[in-house]
Amino acid sequence: MSNKKVRTRFAPSPTGYMHIGNLRTALYAYLFAKSQHGDFILRIEDTDRARYVADAVEFIENTLKLAKIKPDEGPHDGGNFAPYIQSERKEIYKKYAEELVSKDFAYYEEGENGVAIRQRMPKTGETTFYDVLHGNITIANEELEDQILLKSDGMPTYNFANVIDDHLMEITHIIRGTEFITSTPKHVLLYQYFGWEIPTFIHLAPVMGKAEDGSVSKLSKRHGATSFGDLVDMGYLPEAITNYVALLGWNPKNTNQEIFSMDELIDIFSLDGLSKSPAVFDYDKLNWMSSEYFKKMSDEEFAEAARKYVKLDENLSAKFVYLSSLLKTRVTKLNEIQESIEFLMTMPDFDSELFINKRNKVNVEKSIEILTPALEMLEKISAEDWTVDNLNEKISAFTANTGLKVGTVMWPLRIAISNKKVTPGGVTEILYLLGREISLNRIKQSLDNLKNL
């Protein structure tokens, strides 16, 4: 066994939806295979006709691609063990099921819909299997029901097909969720009936979600987004999601590093870093990791990633790379951007309360007093000199002349051009983004509004 090439597989059913828990299972199977210079196989388990969703296979492949998980073999990639879609392997299962019947390890059963084949379980004794995370697990055979191997429609059940395929496809390590622990003895019995080598099992703890009332349960719709696609739609970078998910139930040895590229993960991954207790999906941590990725991007990279999530006017579009430099450190997910920059395109409603700021010693009267000469000063700056650096220089000089604190001048100015308490960037950045004409108009308008109170 130790000399055999490691081969793992990800075997989802075609539902057109990639649950975070499933993605993590695929990730670990991939990381383990690659860390051992082995193969990672994608196999579609579509033996339940009722559950089939159109284009699901393509969806799964696209999702894995986005997550940078690359199958060595699969429906699209092909391989020596094709086909990799179970519905196309129907005859194979039938042959093996009949072999079991001939050896009396299984039997035919007449049902409402036709004839099915059922596995015969021993009534006494117990079955033990080894799991890398849990050690030996033993279950009494009397707990095992005679299960259906081949359904009356000719399709195999999961419990049968997975054993046949894992053996035929030479899978060495089965990485899947803990929900399969109690059915594993049935699989082991099957391997024994056929005289096949039993693969190594690794049953992963589930990914949990936390509800608003604080209760914890398996991650589901009630916890908000639960799929990789949902998270991408919200504007989390695929790399950040994968990185976060990798650490949900696994952690590297001898390091506190948390930000990993896929290559680094492959390099450092090992089975003994896997944890056997459930992990709660935590948006706070995901947000932090997401922002770490944003901060590491260049302005251009961030702008490119963010473009798909925003609607800009001509002016802002031209300055978006610069805007991105301001947004990078302030965003946790891309779908937050639009709201935070909307004020640059449409002036929010006037609110005199915003001009009152105790810390900077400003109120309405003071604002009028400052804004009036400030407007005159700014009007003298030409459109071509309307740059962040120059604006900063002029405003600083203006402030020095007034003898006021910097904040006392900056506060009303910023409010006058934004009508927002919090903005991404300060006065000079916003003046630049707005451009000379719009900036001046906004200040005039705000000044009028203040005087007409």
Place this chain on the structure above:
RNA sequence: GGCGCCUUGGUCAAGUGGUUAAGACUCCAGCCUCUCACGCUGGCUACAUGGGUUCGAAUCCCAUAGGCGUCACCA
């Protein structure tokens, strides 16, 4: 309910008989500062409970409790 798995701060987690029980996220305080953010400092909070074993237990054993899973012609 039977069977199985799990149990270190609010969350992710180091730790494999002797530690002041790491680190990260969140939160709080301070510094920086043209708002916010970034950055920097510092701080709060944990071994589920009860028995053993041992000179010594978060680490080993046994109970109890709680959580989760499974008992389909679903996967």
